[in-house]
Amino acid sequence: MVTIELSEAALAEEVNRVASQEGKEAKEVLAEAVRQYLDAYREERIRAEAKAWYGLPVEMREQYRGVFVAVYNGEIIDSDQNQRTLYLRAKARFGREPVLLVEGGAQPMPVYQSY
16 A cells, blocks of 8 residues: 655645545545546647647648547557557557547547536
């Protein structure tokens, strides 16, 4: 087990207070907070990778029509016709680091709306 120290006394007190109010241990509250932070971090990284991909010239993206592309740190790092194969290679290389897998081609960036 790895021990991580929370050195800000005021923050530690607040975590303990919330844990007490929720009927949980402080380590549970901290673990949930870290999970939420990491989820938000990964989402932001994927948004940045998507922005990098869709920001490439159409002609460049069109070169990848018919294959899936892996984008990491704003760069195309790999491609494959099989999305699962590409995923497994990216996972082997980068572990849980956020890597965008996207279908190649000149299609515009999808726009999502919530209702």
